[in-house]
Amino acid sequence: MKHYDCVVIGTGPAGQKGAIQAAKLGKSVAIVEKNKVLGGAQINTGTIPSKALREAVLQLTTGHRRGIYGTSKHVKEQVTIADLVSFSQRVIRHEWEIIRDQFERNNVDLHWGHAQFVGPNEVAIEGPDGEERITADRFLLGVGTRPARPENVPFNGQTIFTSDAVMKLDHLPKTMIVVGGGVIGTEYACIMATLGVQVTLIEGRNKVLGFLDQEICDAFQYFIRQRGITLRLGEKVEAIREVDCNSSSGQNGSVCRLVEAKLESGKIIHAGTLLYAVGRQGVCKQLGLDKVGIEFDDRERLQVNEHYQTNVDHVYAAGDVIGFPSLASTSMEQGRRAICHAFGCSEGNYNTSLFPYGIYAVPEISMVGKTEEQLTAEGIPYESGVANYREIARGQLLGDELGMLKMLIHQETHKLLGVHVIGTGATELIHIGQAVMALDGDAEFFVNNVFNFPTLAECYKVAAYNGLNKLNNVYSGSCQPVAVSC
Amino acid sequence: MKHYDCVVIGTGPAGQKGAIQAAKLGKSVAIVEKNKVLGGAQINTGTIPSKALREAVLQLTTGHRRGIYGTSKHVKEQVTIADLVSFSQRVIRHEWEIIRDQFERNNVDLHWGHAQFVGPNEVAIEGPDGEERITADRFLLGVGTRPARPENVPFNGQTIFTSDAVMKLDHLPKTMIVVGGGVIGTEYACIMATLGVQVTLIEGRNKVLGFLDQEICDAFQYFIRQRGITLRLGEKVEAIREVDCNSSSGQNGSVCRLVEAKLESGKIIHAGTLLYAVGRQGVCKQLGLDKVGIEFDDRERLQVNEHYQTNVDHVYAAGDVIGFPSLASTSMEQGRRAICHAFGCSEGNYNTSLFPYGIYAVPEISMVGKTEEQLTAEGIPYESGVANYREIARGQLLGDELGMLKMLIHQETHKLLGVHVIGTGATELIHIGQAVMALDGDAEFFVNNVFNFPTLAECYKVAAYNGLNKLNNVYSGSCQPVAVSC
Numbered sequence: 001m002k003h004y005d006c007v008v009i010g011t012g013p014a015g016q017k018g019a020i021q022a023a024k025l026g027k028s029v030a031i032v033e034k035n036k037v038l039g040g041a042q043i044n045t046g047t048i049p050s051k052a053l054r055e056a057v058l059q060l061t062t063g064h065r066r067g068i069y070g071t072s073k074h075v076k077e078q079v080t081i082a083d084l085v086s087f088s089q090r091v092i093r094h095e096w097e098i099i100r101d102q103f104e105r106n107n108v109d110l111h112w113g114h115a116q117f118v119g120p121n122e123v124a125i126e127g128p129d130g131e132e133r134i135t136a137d138r139f140l141l142g143v144g145t146r147p148a149r150p151e152n153v154p155f156n157g158q159t160i161f162t163s164d165a166v167m168k169l170d171h172l173p174k175t176m177i178v179v180g181g182g183v184i185g186t187e188y189a190c191i192m193a194t195l196g197v198q199v200t201l202i203e204g205r206n207k208v209l210g211f212l213d214q215e216i217c218d219a220f221q222y223f224i225r226q227r228g229i230t231l232r233l234g235e236k237v238e239a240i241r242e243v244d245c246n247s248s249s250g251q252n253g254s255v256c257r258l259v260e261a262k263l264e265s266g267k268i269i270h271a272g273t274l275l276y277a278v279g280r281q282g283v284c285k286q287l288g289l290d291k292v293g294i295e296f297d298d299r300e301r302l303q304v305n306e307h308y309q310t311n312v313d314h315v316y317a318a319g320d321v322i323g324f325p326s327l328a329s330t331s332m333e334q335g336r337r338a339i340c341h342a343f344g345c346s347e348g349n350y351n352t353s354l355f356p357y358g359i360y361a362v363p364e365i366s367m368v369g370k371t372e373e374q375l376t377a378e379g380i381p382y383e384s385g386v387a388n389y390r391e392i393a394r395g396q397l398l399g400d401e402l403g404m405l406k407m408l409i410h411q412e413t414h415k416l417l418g419v420h421v422i423g424t425g426a427t428e429l430i431h432i433g434q435a436v437m438a439l440d441g442d443a444e445f446f447v448n449n450v451f452n453f454p455t456l457a458e459c460y461k462v463a464a465y466n467g468l469n470k471l472n473n474v475y476s477g478s479c480q481p482v483a484v485s486c
Numbered sequence: 487m488k489h490y491d492c493v494v495i496g497t498g499p500a501g502q503k504g505a506i507q508a509a510k511l512g513k514s515v516a517i518v519e520k521n522k523v524l525g526g527a528q529i530n531t532g533t534i535p536s537k538a539l540r541e542a543v544l545q546l547t548t549g550h551r552r553g554i555y556g557t558s559k560h561v562k563e564q565v566t567i568a569d570l571v572s573f574s575q576r577v578i579r580h581e582w583e584i585i586r587d588q589f590e591r592n593n594v595d596l597h598w599g600h601a602q603f604v605g606p607n608e609v610a611i612e613g614p615d616g617e618e619r620i621t622a623d624r625f626l627l628g629v630g631t632r633p634a635r636p637e638n639v640p641f642n643g644q645t646i647f648t649s650d651a652v653m654k655l656d657h658l659p660k661t662m663i664v665v666g667g668g669v670i671g672t673e674y675a676c677i678m679a680t681l682g683v684q685v686t687l688i689e690g691r692n693k694v695l696g697f698l699d700q701e702i703c704d705a706f707q708y709f710i711r712q713r714g715i716t717l718r719l720g721e722k723v724e725a726i727r728e729v730d731c732n733s734s735s736g737q738n739g740s741v742c743r744l745v746e747a748k749l750e751s752g753k754i755i756h757a758g759t760l761l762y763a764v765g766r767q768g769v770c771k772q773l774g775l776d777k778v779g780i781e782f783d784d785r786e787r788l789q790v791n792e793h794y795q796t797n798v799d800h801v802y803a804a805g806d807v808i809g810f811p812s813l814a815s816t817s818m819e820q821g822r823r824a825i826c827h828a829f830g831c832s833e834g835n836y837n838t839s840l841f842p843y844g845i846y847a848v849p850e851i852s853m854v855g856k857t858e859e860q861l862t863a864e865g866i867p868y869e870s871g872v873a874n875y876r877e878i879a880r881g882q883l884l885g886d887e888l889g890m891l892k893m894l895i896h897q898e899t900h901k902l903l904g905v906h907v908i909g910t911g912a913t914e915l916i917h918i919g920q921a922v923m924a925l926d927g928d929a930e931f932f933v934n935n936v937f938n939f940p941t942l943a944e945c946y947k948v949a950a951y952n953g954l955n956k957l958n959n960v961y962s963g964s965c966q967p968v969a970v971s972c
Contacts, residue, residue: 013939042939048879051940055883091882098877329939358938366938391584393534396577397541425914427938431946432917438935439925449924452844452852452913453499453528453815454537460917 002109004028006342007123007136009115009287012040013328014319015142016099018335022140023106025343030109030134032125038110040144041320042328043095045164050187051360052088053167057194058362060084085167117288121314124288138342141302141310141317142335143287145280145326148299153240153276159259160240160274163188173197175271177261179237181208183326183359185277190362193229200230200269202237202261204278209359213371213420215384215406220422223363223402236264240274282321307347308338316342330355354438358427363402366430369418369437372408381411385443385467389423392462393454400424405459407433407443409467414442425456432460443468488595490514492828493609493622495601495773498526499814500805501628502585504821508626509592511829516595516620518611524585524596526630527806528814529578531650536673537846538574539653543680544848546570571653603774607800610774624828627788627796627803628821629773631766631812633670634785639726639762645745646726646760649674659683661757663747665723667694669812669845671763676848679715686716686755688723688747690764695845699857699906701870701892706908709849709888722750726760768807794824802828816841840924844913849888852916855904855923858894867897871929871953875909878948879940886910891945893919893929895953900928911942918946929954 005027008019016039019031037044103110111134113127122135147162149155157165159173163184174197178189181203189201201208201224207217208231221231245256259274282300289296294310296302302310302317310317318334320326333355340347359365375382389395389403403423410417419433436445446464451457491513494505502525505517523530589596597620599613608621633648635641643651645659649670660683664675667689675687687694687710693703694717707717731742745760768786775782780796782788788796788803796803804820806812819841826832845851861868875881875889889909896903905919922931932950937943 047939048883051879052883091879094882095879327939329936332939333936355936356938358941393537393577393581396580397534397538425911428911428914428941428943431935431937431941431943432921434935435918435921435927435931436925438931439922439927441921441925445921445924449917449920450815450819450841451917452842453533453813453818455844455914455917457914457917 001122002030002134004030004109004134004136006030006138006140006339007032007115007134008140008142009123010034010040010142010144010319011038011099011110012142012144012319012331013042014331014335014338015040015140016102016335017332018140018142018316018318018339019108020102020106021336021339022343023108025339025345027343028109029107030111030136031103032111032113032115032123034112034114036112038096038099039092040142041146042331043092043099045167046184047328048092048095049088049167050163050184050191052091053084054187054191054360054362056084056087057191061194088167114286116286117291120292120312137314138339139315140335140338140342141287141315141321142319142331143283143317143321145282145301145320147277148279148281149276150278154242155276156242159242159257159272160276163275163277166275169273173272175273176200177202177259177269177271177274178277179240179261179274180277180279181205181231181233182277183209184280185275187359187361188275188277189229190224190227193224193227194362198228198230198271200232200271202232202235202263202269204234204236206234208233209361209365211357211371212359212365213367213406213418214373216365216367216404216420216422219402219404220361220363220365223422224361227362232263232267232269235267238262238264240276243270280320280326284321307341308334309341314342325355325357327357329358351438354434356427356430356434358430360427363400363423364426365420365422366426367418367420368430368434369416370408371418371420375408375417380417382408382417383411383467383471384408385463385465385470387459387462387466389456389459392456392458394456394458395423397454398424398456403456403459405429405456405463407460407463407467409443409464409471411471414444414468414471416441416443421459423456429456429459432457487608488516488620490516490595490620490622492516492624492626492825493518493601493620494626494628495609496526496628496630496805497524497585497596498628498630498805498817499528500630500817500821500824501526501626502588502821503818504626504628504802504804504825505594506588506592507822507825508829509594511825511831513829514595515593516597516622517589518597518599518601518609520598520600522598524582525578526628527632528817529581529585531653532670533814534578534581535574535653536649536670536677538577539570540673540677540846540848542570542573543677547680574653600772602772603777606778606798623800624825625801626821626824626828627773627801627807628805628817629769629807631768631787631806633763634765634767635762640728641762642728645728645743645758646762649761649763652761655759659758661759662686663688663745663755663757663760664763665726665747665760666763666765667691667717667719668763669695670766671761673845673847674761674763675715676710676713679710679713680848684714684716684757686718686757688718688721688749688755690720690722692720694719695847695851697843697857698845698851699853699892699904700859702851702853702906702908705888705890706847706849706851709908710847713848718749718753718755721753724748724750726762729756766806766812770807793827794820795827800828811841811843813843815844837924840920842913842916842920844916846913849886849909850912851908852912853904853906854916854920855902856894857904857906861894861903866903868894868903869897869953869957870894871949871951871956873945873948873952875942875945878942878944880942880944881909883940884910884942889942889945891915891942891949893932893946893949893953895929895950895957897957900930900954900957902927902929907945909942915942915945918943 008031011033113125284296284300316338319331408418443464446460494517599611770782770786802824805817894904932946
């Protein structure tokens with residue numbers, strides 16, 4: 001029975017980065033993958049496929065929306081879901097190769113199969129060629145989650161499905177109900193709406209993406225409604241079923257089927273398809289965690305301390321299985337830090353309050369630092385500075401009339417407290433503000449800085465002027481207050 | 487005769503920002519524009535139109551190159567230059583409105599006409615309604631430049647033209663000779679090549695864009711050759727003339743005309759069109775500068791000191807008329823600083839060595855700080871860290887196989903000495919590195935930072951790991967060396 005310094009379960013972002021980190025520390029490492037492919041939800045069902053689909057859809061529709069092609073014919077009708085998916089498959093295959101190559105170069109032993117603890121330091125791996133047992137001093141669980149599939153939802157994979165099945169759709173539906181206004185539900189709702197699908201998005205709370213700054217959330221909800229998405233906020237789904245078209249709409253045709261969602265408020269909603277995107281569920285029951293004494297909650301998720309340790313010291317967990325924020329970017333960092341702690345070396349001094357959040361909806365959203373609501377609750381005095389993309393030459397060139405960047409500035413120190421961006425390139429743009437926050441810069445930095453023209457980065461200058469001008473009229477007699485584009 | 491605190495000549499970026507700055511300081515300001523439209527070359531003939539054309543061309547071609555549309559029909563043939571130009575005209579009109587609105591809100595008096603000094607503090611403005619005279623205490627000359635038009639080049643505006651005429655082309659030529667591998671020549675050469683025009687680019691020096699880092703320049707020259715551009719480096723044009731097709735190529739057809747460029751090396755090159763983009767020329771002769779005692783050089787450009795003062799104290803100059811770098815971004819800052827100095831207030835403490843350079847070629851290029859060649863010449867010890875877009879998930883999603891980011895790291899302090907980017911979004915991406923340089927961060931910052939996934943910003947992390955790993959193997963036993971994607 002082979003013994004390792006470290007065994008990692010799951011090859012998603014948390015497992016990958018953890019395994020490589022351990023190898024770089026000179027440890028012997030094994031990693032176990034129960035699916036037929038590497039990369040977990042990030043590469044196979046979640047992050048990458050949805051971003052690839054989004055990228056293809058935007059490419060497809062943007063030029064036309066902007067009228068760049070003049071009166072030439074619209075190509076959209078010529079595109080099938082198969083085209084879009086084939087593009088994404090190429091990206092996915094490339095990512096598989098990168099991961100496999102990383103494991104090989106770093107001598108990480110890759111085991112295919114389903115791992116289950118059989119003792120505190122031993123796992124049995126049920127693979128294609130039978131069972132194998134390995135032991136280790138330390139474990140990292142990066143087992144991810146799967147979409148929750150409540151028993152009262154009649155999933156069929158074709159008209160009623162979870163996010164894992166979206167990429168397998170063989171045609172574009174005309175109408176879709178999306179249940180759940182979290183990151184996954186919202187991103188797919190936007191992609192589908194951009195493709196011309198009539199979407200109804202149902203969310204139990206009174207807004208989608210509840211962690212966003214309210215102003216950004218309001219703007220986002222306004223934009224997606226403008227794009228034709230119907231929002232049903234503060235509504236819960238009571239029952240979902242398939243019905244005949246004629247029983248619901250009075251149309252004839254015996255093979256015609258629709259999905260019907262009945263809301264607690266009594267409303268009945270019909271659509272061709274329904275994407276169920278409420279909650280994700282751990283897969284801890286399959287891991288034999290009772291053999292180690294590790295506890296999990298009713299959604300099979302693990303609780304960890306600030307070092308990503310479970311209630312059993314030598315077993316760590318990272319990524320989706322430990323809950324919010326469940327983003328690939330943060331999962332990677334969690335995996336790396338868990339291993340650093342496990343082998344007693346420094347985790348670096350990174351401030352987790354500067355984790356960025358990126359939402360690949362249409363429009364794109366990103367944030368770093370605090371929201372206005374958080375600052376108000378914490379009694380921190382701030383002013384906001386706003387730049388609209390439409391004021392910026394680059395925004396005009398991109399045809400982005402909606403985008404905005406908001407920075408929150410401490411009223412006294414003028415330090416940045418948060419940056420919130422909605423619009424093209426938001427997830428990239430946020431990193432300028434993040435660097436300035438991390439390196440203790442203030443809003444004046446942007447005023448004095450020279451930005452390439454034309455760029456969206458200029459928004460930082462305009463927003464800083466806007467905020468500083470509101471903050472103190474002392475500026476109006478000095479050299480600083482020249483608004484760049486407004 | 488109306489008297490002002492400040493008269494600004496020219497409404498390009500330098501003049502605009504100078505005038506608004508003076509107004510914000512509470513000064514009475516007039517601005518004079520000799521063309522029929524506001525904004526100078528930035529908005530009307532240079533920056534914006536070429537970037538708009540580039541944007542349209544990329545939109546048009548990118549999706550197809552990447553195969554996102556599967557086997558669906560190529561739309562390119564359906565697009566006319568008129569479509570592309572109409573898109574750009576909308577952006578230009580919008581910029582006019584923004585500038586006019588800015589002037590109005592800040593009470594800047596706008597005078598249309600040609601300004602000429604008639605005394606040290608007095609200009610005569612020859613406008614559509616006759617002559618008008620105004621006086622001022624201070625002047626800012628932001629008069630810009632126009633393309634040089636040597637007498638021995640037979641310009642005709644249709645087959646032999648300067649960059650000012652590109653947007654007026656009524657059809658896409660099949661072949662084009664571009665003379666001059668500076669920013670303007672290179673940008674148009676790339677745009678035309680992307681549209682399928684066979685381009686030959688002739689540059690007197692042995693590389694295009696001479697100020698670039700050599701590695702980036704090499705990569706760029708490789709990429710554009712791959713795209714079908716023929717580079718003739720270290721070659722000078724001796725004579726340019728129009729010839730009949732049959733006299734040159736033996737084809738028949740009496741109305742067929744070609745452009746012929748004869749190089750000093752003896753080579754003869756033919757093409758349907760020729761863009762002459764060597765040098766730009768000031769317009770100072772028209773300004774009556776002898777009445778003030780201001781000198782200009784043989785290309786009619788002005789020399790200024792570090793405060794943007796000409797040899798006559800109360801007259802400042804900024805923008806293209808003072809020479810390199812002649813970018814809209816730097817011209818704005820020059821205009822603002824000139825006025826700050828003119829009225830005796832602080833110019834801010836911005837370090838001009840952190841001016842970014844953005845080249846909107848295909849691929850895009852941007853840089854901040856020093857090149858490898860500069861550092862070597864100055865005896866500053868450095869290491870380089872490189873990230874290739876193709877290693878980054880976002881690069882894969884964008885289909886950008888060429889892009890790369892290089893950071894130059896001080897061997898001892900690990901401070902950033904320069905960042906060089908070639909590829910999609912380079913001009914935006916550079917600002918993350920610029921902020922870190924300005925705020926005195928080091929390469930470790932990127933290693934510890936969490937970036938949104940998938941973004942191009944992740945290149946900073948990969949490049950930092952690459953550079954730091956080369957610098958010291960001390961890392962290989964610590965927690966820091968996990969390469970993110972490579």
